[in-house]
Every structure is written in C-alpha cells, then in structure tokens.
Amino acid sequence: MMHFASEKLIQTKYMLHVRIKLGDKETAMSVIEMLTKRGKRVDDFLLKMLKIGASSELYEMVKHQIASGGKRVRPAMTMLCCEAVGGSDEAAIPAAAGIELIHNYSLIFDDVIDRSDLRRGLPTLRAVYGDVMAFLAGMHYREAIFEAARRSVKPRRIEKLFSWTIRKIIEGERLDVLYEQGGRDSEYIKKMRFKHISEDDYRRMIEAKTAVLFEAACKAGGMVGDGKAPEIHGLSRYGWNCGVAFQMKDDILDIVGETEQLGKPTGKDIEEHKLGNIVVLNSLEELSQPERDKVLQTLMSQGISDSAMSDIMKLILSTKAVGRAYEKTKFLVQRAKMSLDVLPPSEAKRTLLSLADFIIRRPF
C-alpha cells in the first residue's frame, strides 16, 4: 500500500531532499560507482559459497536474494578497511563476501518476520517462494557464511567474529519485534512488548540490529589486512558509528524518503507498528499529550488508512524530529571519520571518509 502525502508534506520532503543533496550529487554518484565495482567482485565469490551443497532448486532460491541488488556498502567497507591498513583488496574478498552474506541472511528472516513482500523495489524471497522455502534458504545462507569465513585469511578469528555478530543481530531483531506496538498474534510478544521506549532502548536495539554488522565489516577488513591493534580498533569504531548513523538515516528515509528511490513506500515503519524509529521517537517528545496518544494509537492499529497516515506524518513533521535525527547522524559520521585518524593517508582512507558522508546523504 502506498500513501500519498499532503501538499505540505511533499513540500517538506522536497526541501529536505534539496538540503541533503546540495553539492553532493557528484560525490554520491562516484561512491555508488565505487560500491558497484567492488560489489561485483564480491558477488562472484559469494555466489560460489551459496552454491556449495545446494540442489539446483535451492540455489535458484538463494540466488534470488542476491540478484535483488543492494548497495554492497558493507563488503566495500571490508575491502577498503583491508586496503587502508596496507592489505590487498583481493585478500579481503572472502571476509567481505561473508559480511554481505550475513546481511542477506538477516534480511531473509527479517522479511519473513515483518511479512515484507517488497525490498529494493523487487519481490522478497518469501513473496516469490513462500515463508517455508524462505526459512530453508535462510538456513542455507548461514552455511555459506561459514564457507566464506573458513576460506578467509585468519579463518578462526573471522568465524568467531561472524558468529558473535549474528548473535547480536538476533538480539537486535528480537528487540525490534518487542518494540512494535501491534500486529502480532503471539501471546508471548503481546505480554513482553515494550510500552515505552527510551532513546537508550532505541540505541540498544539499533546497535545490535545494524551497527555491529558495520563494525564487523570494518574489523574484519582490518584483521585480514593484518592491521595493528590500534588500527583495527579505529576501524571498528568507524564502522560502529557509521552503522548507527546508517540506521538513523534509514529511519529518516522511512519518513521523508522518495518511494521511487527507496524501492518501497515511506511510512513502512508506522504501518509495521514500529516505535523503534528515531524520528517517531524524537517527535513524541515534542508533541502534546493528545497528539502523542494519536501517534501511539495509530501505531497500534491495523490497516492504517491513507488519511490517517497523512495525519500522522503531518504531526511528526510539525516537530523538529527529522532535523534532530539528521544532526545526530552528522555527529556520528564526524566521530566515525575521526576514528580513522590513526590510519596513514591512502586512497582507501579517502574513500572511507567519503563513504561515511554518503551513508547519511544517500537518497535511498
């Protein structure tokens, strides 16, 4: 379902869009080109990992997830971090592929959990093959992750890092579900659901759900590139801060993004009853009690009408929530860039600096 915004909403979106894009169009394009170029090299390898022990029917399913695109931000980070500590980008491919596989592993289950039929403008694995086949494909991804890790430089450390990361993502996903305000039949979830979410709660969730994978991407790059301990630490901090910023930017885009560029309608978090969106959370602080009740009531209800969605969006955009969230992402990206001070100058380091900016300036 797509929601049509009011005049005022469109105007606000437009202004924000212009502000974000101003002067960055060229940078954004070159960053996307760079990601695509590296992504292709990782894709070949990760498809090989997915093919191991897969029947032709299963392989077709697991390939669908990869074929549906993605920006390949995370594996590009692994390769760049490896180069930034003096390693070859070639050496980073298995670990980078593992990171992208972890990302897709989590997406497959995330789409089943959220009943999402569309991602990146294309039907999800579950939409094409059904939930049952999606589970099985998802489980197969975990084995491909293992295959990538064991082919990596320093396999045992990479395997351990990957497993730790996956465990965190599971915890993040668990909290994400418990932060929802409706839409679940399970008695357990209804009982355990968070009625109130502080910004600390929110951070705990997105750090686990999103930031740890960015952190792992960069740490893995530093590890396979044989970086020194302080370099790996710096790269980890860079990845972690980028990851938190990335999720907040995702939250912002869910409210003010362009449907065509996102490949999915805006307001999806609200439709999915998610209170764990920084813009929604920040707006609640500024709204009056009756307005706050209205937002929470809408989050709890099933099948939100276009006009109800438009009302909620208007309320949220009447606050400074988008701007405040954007300021937070800027601060995080600043910190991410500073974490790279420990590294000697290099082409890779320069690209990492641009990539950090791209993460919050991207229009999708």
Place this chain on the structure above:
Amino acid sequence: MMHFASEKLIQTKYMLHVRIKLGDKETAMSVIEMLTKRGKRVDDFLLKMLKIGASSELYEMVKHQIASGGKRVRPAMTMLCCEAVGGSDEAAIPAAAGIELIHNYSLIFDDVIDRSDLRRGLPTLRAVYGDVMAFLAGMHYREAIFEAARRSVKPRRIEKLFSWTIRKIIEGERLDVLYEQGGRDSEYIKKMRFKHISEDDYRRMIEAKTAVLFEAACKAGGMVGDGKAPEIHGLSRYGWNCGVAFQMKDDILDIVGETEQLGKPTGKDIEEHKLGNIVVLNSLEELSQPERDKVLQTLMSQGISDSAMSDIMKLILSTKAVGRAYEKTKFLVQRAKMSLDVLPPSEAKRTLLSLADFIIRRPF
C-alpha cells in the same frame, strides 16, 4: 486432534507391539538408562553453549527446547563411538553436544514449518513463544552449534562436518515439504510438489533429513577419539544405517504407535499430508486403484475427520506395509552392526550393538 482406531486397528497395533517388545523390555530399559545418563552430561555442556551471548529472555526460550526432553540417542552415539576407538567419553562431550544442538536446531524449524504444537508430549517452542521468537531462537541455536564445534577436539574438521550435515538436513526438509500432498498456500510449493514418489525419492529424502545426522554423530565420535580411517568409515556406515532405520521406525510408529508413549497422536503424517512415510508408500503398491485414490485423496484434504482417518488406517493396515517396513529396518540394523566388525571388542562396542537394536524396537 486425536484419532480413535477401530477394533481391528487396535488389535493389529497390539499384536505388533507385542511382537516388537517380546523379550526386549529389559534391553530397552537399560538402553534408555544409558542414554539418560550420558544425556545429562551433554546437557550441561550444551546449555552452556546456548547461554553464550544470549539475553536472559532469549536463553529462557532456547532452554525450552532442551528441557522438553528427547532420548539423546545421537549424542550418546558420539560418545560411544569415541570410546569404541579408544578415546575418552569426556573428549567427546563438545562434539556430542553439537550433534544434539543440530538435532534441536532442525526440530525448531521443523515445528514451525509443520505448524506442530506438540512434541514429546509437551508444547513446542513455537506453541509457547510464537513463530517469530522460534525463528530467532532457532538462529541462535546455529551459533551455539558453532561454539560447541570450536571447543571440540579437531575443531576445524568438526565444524566442516557440522556445516555439511546441516546443509543436507535443509535439503531433506525441502524434499519433505515437496512430498506433501496438500496444506500449503505457497504457489511455488504447489507447482513444485511431487505428484508421485518412488522408494528412491523417499530414501533420498530420509537420508538427508535423518540419516546424515546419525552418520555425523558417529563420524564425529570416531574423529574426536582419534580413530583410524577404516574405523571412522565403519562408524559412519553404522550411523548412516541406524539413521535410515530410525526414520523408518518413526514412520511405522506414526501409523501403529501408542499416543501416550509417543507424546503425539498417531496419523500425524497423514494429517500433515505427508506422502513421504514408508508405510504409506509401501501400502500404495499393494492397494487397488480405487483404494489408492482414496488414500491420496485423504492426504490432499484439509482437516481429516476421525472416521476418514480410521478408514485410511484400516486400508493401510490391510496391506503388508508395516511388516515390510519393519523387515527393512531389521536389514538396515543388521548392516549397521556388521559395520562395527572393524572395531576391537569393547564395552562401548557392545552398547552400540544394543543401541542399534533399540532403535527399531523402541516403543516411542
């Protein structure tokens, strides 16, 4: 839903039961005692693995699966195989725990896929916590498997064996679903469903779904016990044959078992539209065309009535299918035992021989 059998059915069940149990009661009891004793030692370790990186809420969920029991046949096999090649049972604990974790990992997803609310007489994880939490718990199991493997003797070989095994189980599960004759909404499954299943197809499915895990349990035991190549090969064959027999015995019990002892109603495979049951498959060969059509029609239909179930059971039991399936399990167990010829005499070897018998004589 429980189905009440006709007079004749009860009589047949009773006779079969007596035949299987005759003179084995003592053996069965001592085997169960032995399994329980070893199981306890593995349980402590596997709970430790499950606790790693789990929030207290998640740990409660993942523990539920283990607390609901199970005979611990597979980990006991790992320990016995380790001892049979001269290793200490202590050395086998991490690998044995990993095997039991793999088993439970597959059960969690299996219960979600089959929408099962009852297992071993107790509510399943999904029944208590809902499907979403069951996925997340399931995913966490995979990480506990990794933790067990990396703490094992020969960690890299064990990790590889575990991953290979899990991939096979996924394939077995995929076939199991595609062998069903109804009960799925997915267009993909409806299109890909097998209309006819040969005994070869059946074997392909149960070998992947069940036998490879028994094979892995025994192989892992041989590996961590530092067995010679021919010994490990013999143990693998033993495990594999026991595994095929185990699944066929499961199929038999689903038709003629005792609900109270099974902890689940009989006829569950039929209710779940599963054509992949050796007794059902064998009976089809003997039935007339109209009878065959009736069985297949029932397998396709939703919500089978007690009288329809009773009719089908009568038809199946009018053939020699149960007896033929039982003969096959006897042959497999014979082969399993012969595979142990390569091993020197020992207490562990003797127990493995009893265990093979127990697998097909067990009343649950």
